[in-house]
Structures are given as structure tokens and as C-alpha cells.
Amino acid sequence: MDTKVLSSGIRYSNLPESFIRPESERPRLSEVLACDNVPIVDLGCEDGAQVVQQIGYACSNYGFFQVINHKVPDEVVADMLLVASEFFKLPLEEKLKIYSDDPTKTMRLSTSFNMKKEKVHNWRDYLRLHCYPLDKYISEWPSDPPLFKEIVSRYCIEVRKLGFRLQELISESLGLPKDHIRNVLGEQGQHMAVNYYPPCPQPDLTYGLPGHTDPNALTILLQDLQVAGLQVFKDGKWLAVNPHPNAFVINLGDQLQALSNGRYKSVWHRAIVNADRERMSIASFLCPCDDALISPAKPLTEGESGAVYRDFTYAEYYKKFWSRNLDQEHCLELFKN
Numbered sequence: 001m002d003t004k005v006l007s008s009g010i011r012y013s014n015l016p017e018s019f020i021r022p023e024s025e026r027p028r029l030s031e032v033l034a035c036d037n038v039p040i041v042d043l044g045c046e047d048g049a050q051v052v053q054q055i056g057y058a059c060s061n062y063g064f065f066q067v068i069n070h071k072v073p074d075e076v077v078a079d080m081l082l083v084a085s086e087f088f089k090l091p092l093e094e095k096l097k098i099y100s101d102d103p104t105k106t107m108r109l110s111t112s113f114n115m116k117k118e119k120v121h122n123w124r125d126y127l128r129l130h131c132y133p134l135d136k137y138i139s140e141w142p143s144d145p146p147l148f149k150e151i152v153s154r155y156c157i158e159v160r161k162l163g164f165r166l167q168e169l170i171s172e173s174l175g176l177p178k179d180h181i182r183n184v185l186g187e188q189g190q191h192m193a194v195n196y197y198p199p200c201p202q203p204d205l206t207y208g209l210p211g212h213t214d215p216n217a218l219t220i221l222l223q224d225l226q227v228a229g230l231q232v233f234k235d236g237k238w239l240a241v242n243p244h245p246n247a248f249v250i251n252l253g254d255q256l257q258a259l260s261n262g263r264y265k266s267v268w269h270r271a272i273v274n275a276d277r278e279r280m281s282i283a284s285f286l287c288p289c290d291d292a293l294i295s296p297a298k299p300l301t302e303g304e305s306g307a308v309y310r311d312f313t314y315a316e317y318y319k320k321f322w323s324r325n326l327d328q329e330h331c332l333e334l335f336k337n
Contacts, residue, residue, distance in 0.1 A: 004099050005111050006198045007088045007125045015202040019121050027238075027272055029204050032231060035239035038062075040247065043165070044069030055166075056173030059252055059260070063267030064232060066247040067166070072158040074246065077222065079147075080155040084280055086145040087127060088196045094144060098127075103322060106130040106191075107140040113209065114322075123273045124208045125196045131156040131284070132190035152192075156284070159220050160190055163286045166218060166250060174260055176297055184259060185217055186289035195281045197229060200273035208271030208279075211238075213330055214253040215321040216287040221249040227279040233268035254321075254332050255288055255314065261296035262308040266332070290315035309335045 003010070021027075039058035045051050058065035088095075100108035101115040108128050112121040130137045134153055141149050167185075168178040182188075197208045208229060223230060223243035230241045230249065241249065257266040271281070288294065295311040312335050321331045 003092065003096075005092070005095060005109065005125050006123065007095065007196050008092050011199065012201050015123075015200065015205050019123055019206045020202075021120055021206055025120075025210070026205060027203075027207060027270070029272065032238045032240050032272075035232065035234070035241050038241055038244070039065040040244060041065050041067050042069050043067050043071070052169055052172045055169050059170060059173065059256075059264040062232075062234065063257075063265030064241075064249060064251045064269070066244050066249050067162075068244070068247050070162050070248060072155075072162055072248070076155050076158050077246075079151045080222070080282060081224075081280065083145055083148050083151045084127075084194045084196075084282060087142060087148065087194070088125065088280075090144060098142060106137060120206075122209050123197060123200045123206050124271070125198075127194040127196075129192045129194070130189070131192055132160065132188070156190065156192065159284045160286070162248070163188075163190075163218050163220055163284070166220075167286075170252075170256065170264075174263065174297070175299065180297060181217075181256070181259060184288075184292060184294070185255070185286075186292040188217070188289065189287040191285050191287070193283045193285075195271070195283065197271065197273045197279040197281075199276055199278055201275065203273045203275050206273065208273045211268050211270040213266040213268055213332075214251055214285065215255075215318055215331065216253040216285040217255040218253055218286045219251040220284045220286075221251060222282040222284075223249060224280045227274055227277045229271050229273065229279050229281065231270050231272060233270075238270070253285070254317070254330075255294055257332060258294050258309045258312075258335070259296055261300040261305075263300065266330075268330075287318075288314035290318075307337055310337050 039062055041054045095109055098109045101110055111125050138149055167181045171178050171180045225243045228242045231238045232241055252264055252266050254266045256264055292314045293311055301307045
């Protein structure tokens with residue numbers, strides 16, 4: 001590769017060697033099935049008990065679902081997608097000013113996942129932003145495109161509200177008080193990955209991101225409506241999750257699997273790439289505060305199995321997660337009783 005980022009304007013005719021997966025680790029795209037029964041939860045439904053029941057079913061059987069009528073205004077979503085696209089179209093020298101492969105930085109443009117550590121890279125550029133508290137981080141954000149800070153901050157505020165509403169519904173679906181999860185997670189951090197997947201000359205040899213679970217509590221994903229790329233692992237098969245108009249995909253993270261005492265699943269998911277078209281996705285992450293003690297509520301541990309995982313702090317978990325490869329075994333396995 002001639003440049004540090006893939007969004008350089010160069011159209012590759014062959015996949016650079018450092019992106020080619022060993023044969024046993026390739027995506028086998030011809031074997032992927034469509035996920036035709038993705039749970040879609042209408043948050044505008046007047047029957048609150050039905051919404052809670054649907055979310056409980058999705059969390060225990062799928063580990064993800066899509067939400068519609070979520071109250072994030074259409075124009076906020078449209079502006080976010082537009083400004084994200086404008087950012088990746090900036091001149092290369094402009095983008096490289098904020099390039100870094102240091103994962104501790106709270107704002108950076110980078111490529112793949114963890115360039116320093118991984119043996120094979122992923123066909124993705126991403127802009128990583130910390131988003132809460134806004135007044136702490138917004139000054140670090142890009143000033144170009146000119147409306148970037150204003151548009152992204154508005155989006156972050158709306159997505160945070162949606163995330164808290166979902167945490168209340170997930171709490172209720174476990175038979176707990178609606179504020180239980182928020183109380184356990186403390187003053188939650190929030191960050192964002194604005195993902196850009198350029199056209200890829202050989203999509204069957206690489207990934208945008210390989211199979212992984214999210215280490216945080218809740219992920220709110222805005223998919224590109226034009227180009228599908230999200231796949232989830234269910235019942236031993238990879239399934240393609242096609243974008244639904246005006247919906248967010250909600251992924252449970254590892255912390256909610258632990259808090260639910262294993263009743264709910266932190267879903268394995270991956271991003272694949274497209275030979276002809278670029279694709280964007282915007283993932284927002286709600287994360288426990290560092291000293292949050294991740295421990296299931298007592299009613300969830302009564303019975304023969306007891307607590308599936310030992311108690312741990314989020315800081316302890318996150319450090320362990322980043323010390324490993326993205327597609328290694330589930331990090332939660334290291335915390336089992």
C-alpha cells in the first residue's frame with residue numbers, strides 16, 4: 001500500500017498482500033444466508049408490554065434487533081450520513097493530519113482495527129471519536145467539513161437518548177426495575193466509529209471487520225441503506241442483515257451478556273466488503289464507566305447455575321479485550337466462574 005489509509009482515491013486492481021486472509025479464515029460469501037426474520041421492534045407501539053416482550057425475545061434468541069419509530073429525527077440521520085461521506089472525500093493530506101495507529105487516542109483516523117498488533121489487516125478506514133461529555137471532546141474533532149462538529153454533536157445527543165431508552169426496556173425485559181442497568185453502568189462513556197469500506201478488488205479474500213463481539217454495553221448502528229455488509233452468526237451460520245429503512249441495528253455488547261447472567265447474547269458479527277461500491281456505517285457505543293462493577297442482579301443468579309461470570313470492572317475487561325486479537329475467542333470466556 002502506498003498510503004496509510006484506504007480512502008486515498010486509489011482504486012486497487014488487486015488486494016495488497018497484507019489484507020489477504022489465510023484460506024481457512026476467509027468469509028466464504030457463497031455460504032452466507034439472508035437473515036429474513038430479523039426482529040424489528042416498533043418503539044412507537046402503544047403496547048409497552050409488547051415492546052418489552054419483543055426486546056426480551058430478540059436479546060435471548062438473536063443478540064440484536066432493529067428499531068423503528070425511534071424518535072431520532074430523519075434530518076439528523078441524513079445530515080450525519082452526509083457529513084461522514086464528505087469527511088472521507090476530503091483531500092488525502094487533510095485526512096492524514098489526524099491519522100494515528102495509537103488506540104489510546106480519543107480522536108483519530110485509522111485503518112483496519114489495530115495495525116500495530118494484527119497479522120492481517122481489514123479493508124476499512126474509520127474515524128474514531130469520543131462523544132461524551134461533548135464539551136470535553138468536541139474541540140478535538142475535525143473542523144473540516146465546516147459543519148462537522150455541529151451535525152455530529154446533534155447526532156450523538158439523539159443516539160444517547162435512544163440508548164438509555166433501550167437500556168430501560170432491556171432491564172424491564174429481564175424482570176428488573178427499568179433503571180437497573182443504567183445504575184450499574186454508572187456515568188456511561190460514549191464513542192463512535194465512522195466506518196468507510198472502499199470498493200475491494202477481491203471481497204472473498206478479506207473482511208471489513210472479522211467476526212467479533214463488542215466489549216461495551218450497547219451498540220447503535222446506522223447502516224448504509226444502499227450497500228449491505230453486516231453479517232451476524234446464529235445457529236452455526238453467518239447471516240446477512242439487510243438494512244431496513246429508517247431503522248437502527250441494536251447489538252448487545254459483552255457487558256449486557258454478563259449483566260443478564262448469560263441469558264442475553266452479545267452477538268458475533270462481522271462486516272464484509274463490496275467489489276463495486278463503497279459502503280459506510282456509523283456505530284455508536286455506550287460504555288460503562290471504568291469503575292462500574294459488572295455483576296448480575298441477584299434474581300438472575302438464583303437457581304442451580306448461580307453466577308456465570310465473576311464480578312469485574314469495565315476497565316479490567318476493556319484492557320483485556322484490547323490486549324487480544326479482535327477475532328479470538330469470546331473475551332467473556334476469560335471471566336467465567
